[in-house]
Amino acid sequence: MSSVSSPIRHPNLTSPQVMTRRGWWLVVLNVLIPGSAQVLAGSRRLGRxxxxxxxxxxxxxxxxxxxxxxxxxxxxxxxxxTIGLWVAALVLAFYAVVWLILTLDTLRLVRLVRAAPKARPLIAVFTTIVMVAVCGTAAYGAYVATTASGFLSSVFVAGPTEPPVDGRYNVLLLGGDAGPDRDGLRPDSISVVSIDAETGKAAMIGLPRNLVDFPFPADSPLAAVYPEGYGAIDGCEVDACMLNSVFTEVELKSPEMYPNAVAEGSEPGIEGMRDAAEGITGLTIQYYVLIDMQGFADLVDSLGGVDVNVTERVPVHTDETFTTVAFWFEPGKQHMDGYHALWYARSRHGTSDYDRMNRQHQLEEAILAQANPANVLTKFQAVAAAGAQVVKTDIPQGMLGYFVDLASKTKKLPIVPVQLTPENNIDPEDPDYDQIRALISAALAPPPSPSAD
Structure with missing residues (x-):
């Protein structure tokens, strides 16, 4: 045993060849089995x-x-x-420090001045590169973990979890468009994402913002005010009695209808929209996600842009009269930054609300595709900063693990679109809500199992 360990612990200091081989052995051992270099050639206590x-x-x-x-x-x-992330951060930070100490001590044990002159810079550079890579990766991992903990605490609530209803989770997705010319935020994009709790197969139900006369669930405070549907008898408390007006009315005129909304991580206007979406679709909506379009561009930029297949020319206007076109989105595959993605979603010039709905759903799917783990991790600081400003939700932290796992299944399956548009014989100005619910039920129904021969 001593004959094997002796050249490592007690080398011939006068032989550059021996010291060079010894140096390479030590730095490689330090990379492969950190601590082994110290056990063989240095402090055994530190090595152990x-x-x-x-x-x-x-x-x-x-x-x-x-x-x-x-x-x-x-x-x-x-x-x-948050606790798990902080534990992970501490473990990574601890290992980064341990690796740094072991590597610097290994360089001391190598005794570079005794190695062959040509080998000295190679050993030093190799050891430094590996040290920076490993310590830097561990330190960055610790940084990501702590940043993620802060992001999760700022966006997700600490509330009770909800069970699936009829085997599905239904999430209200709102694209809020606040602006200097608007009294408060108004949902510009309204969808319900219905996800099979086992398979992850999802359907995206697009709700036109100009739907009228829609009912509310019997237990909704709005049902008592509008028993025949929103604004169906004597109008409503705002100018236009349409779906996206519910948020404004409840938030500004009657927030007392939902006294517990803020304490539960929501807002009165959002709860009014949830009740409206439940009345329209006939689904129980467990959670909501609100994306503020004012910060949407920052989120897209933080992801490095999105790839969108533009199917027809889309103009972008320069004023509210829709008379002057600033630029056009031409057909074909395009990579959009946040500014252009926002205008692609917002453009009204020469297009209908249904065209805008389709473009917004296009962007939602493009963002989901772009938000892969590798992309998010490499740009995590920007993504987290943008996400904290853009996203508001009542999904509790306790459900995140489940939904992340479910989302990994969803991304592998095609999303079923359910558009309540004239193409599907839905007239938003004279809607048949029984027909709408039948259309949704058909889309959510599991495929028939093949009959046995």
Whole structure:
């Protein structure tokens, strides 16, 4: 044993060849098994500590990997929880410091001045690059974990979880468009995303913002005010009695209808929109997600832009009279930054509300495709900063792990579009809500199983 370890611990200091080989052995061992260099050539106490830390990290990584294969939802839940993220950050920061100490000590043990002159810079550069890569990666991972913890705390509430209804989770997706010429925020894009709680298969139900006379659920405070439908008898409290006006009316005129909204991570206007969407679709809506279009451009830019297939020319106007076109979106595949994506979603010149709905749904799907883990991690600071300003939701942190796992299934399946448009014989100015619910039920119904021969 001593003959094997002697050249490492007690080398021939006068031989550059021996010291060079020894140097390479030590730095490679430090990379492969941190702590082993110290056990063989330095402080055995430090080496044993380093080996223990390395084995502990490998065991944790193996445990996480096996758990991910067997119980992915549990792993996602841990790493979408503020406590779990802080624990991960501390572990990564600890390992970054341990690796830094072990690497610097390894360089000391190498005794570069005794190695061959040509080998000295190679050993030093190799060791430095690996040290920076490993320590930098661990430090960045710790930074991402702490930033994610702050982001989750600012966006997601700490509330009770909701069970699926009829095997589905239904989420109200609102695109809010606040502006200097508007009294408060008004939903410009309204959808209900219905997701199968087991398979992840999703349907996106686009609700025209100009729907009228829609009913409310019997237990909604708005049902008592509008028993025949919104504005159907004596009008409403705002200028236009349409779907997207519910938010404005409730938020500005009668927020007392929903006294617990703010405490539960919502707003009275959002709760009014939730009741309206439930009345229209006949679905129970467990959660909502509001995306403020004023910050939408920042979110797209933080993701590096989005790829959109433009199917027909779309003009962008320069004033509210819609008389002057600033530029056109030409047909074909285009990569859009935040500014152009926002205008692509907003453009009204020469197009209908249904065209805008289709473009907005296009962008929603493009953002989901662009928000892959690798892209989000490399641009996490910008994404988190933009997301905290753009997104508001009542999805509790306790449900994030489940929804992340479910979303991974959803991304592998085609999204079923359900558009309540004239093409589907839906007239928003004279809608048949029984017909609308039948259309939605047909889209959400599972495919018939093949009959046995």
């Amino acid at each position: 500590f380093g080996l223990g830390a390395t084995l502990m990290l490998l065991a944790l990584a193996l445990l996480v990997g096996v758990s991910y294969l067997l119980w992915p939802t549990m792993v996602f839940t841990i790493f979408t929880n």
